[in-house]
Amino acid sequence: HLTILMLAAGFRTEYVPDAIAATVVPDRLVPYLRQQLRWARSTFRDTALALPLLPRLDFYITLDIVGQNLLPLLLGVSILTALAQIALTSELPWPTVLIIAAMTMVRCSLAAFRARQLRFLAFALHKPISMFLLLPVKVYALCT
Numbered sequence: 001h002l003t004i005l006m007l008a009a010g011f012r013t014e015y016v017p018d019a020i021a022a023t024v025v026p027d028r029l030v031p032y033l034r035q036q037l038r039w040a041r042s043t044f045r046d047t048a049l050a051l052p053l054l055p056r057l058d059f060y061i062t063l064d065i066v067g068q069n070l071l072p073l074l075l076g077v078s079i080l081t082a083l084a085q086i087a088l089t090s091e092l093p094w095p096t097v098l099i100i101a102a103m104t105m106v107r108c109s110l111a112a113f114r115a116r117q118l119r120f121l122a123f124a125l126h127k128p129i130s131m132f133l134l135l136p137v138k139v140y141a142l143c144t
Contacts (some may be wrong), residue, residue, distance in 0.1 A: 004050045017115060036134055040141035060114060072138045079131060095128060
């Protein structure tokens with residue numbers, strides 16, 4: 001939110017690859033999901049504030065902002081479609097599984113390339129948590 005306010009005021013921001021940021025993450029599931037709900041609401045609100053700024057931002061930042069908001073929704077549609085196919089045909093929708101895996105690897109690869117750190121590829125291991133815990137939280141955040 002602070003970054004968006006600074007950009008709207010005409011200031012520049014700079015990516016610093018060796019910057020270190022820390023946050024407190026709850027170690028129990030329910031407080032963690034509550035934190036993620038707050039953060040998701042904040043992300044959607046800040047994205048609405050940032051829309052007029054997108055044409056002036058770096059392409060990667062614009063892509064990330066759009067991705068943070070659209071990809072979870074597209075992922076949700078993909079998961080619902082896959083579950084419907086499983087329910088109707090009793091077959092695993094391999095194309096959907098492969099597309100989700102490919103999207104995950106592309107996003108992780110972009111982050112690893114941008115940060116010049118291979119450890120960002122390990123973010124792919126977060127995808128099951130993202131799909132089955134955080135995606136419903138994001139949908140709820142968008143609706144509320």
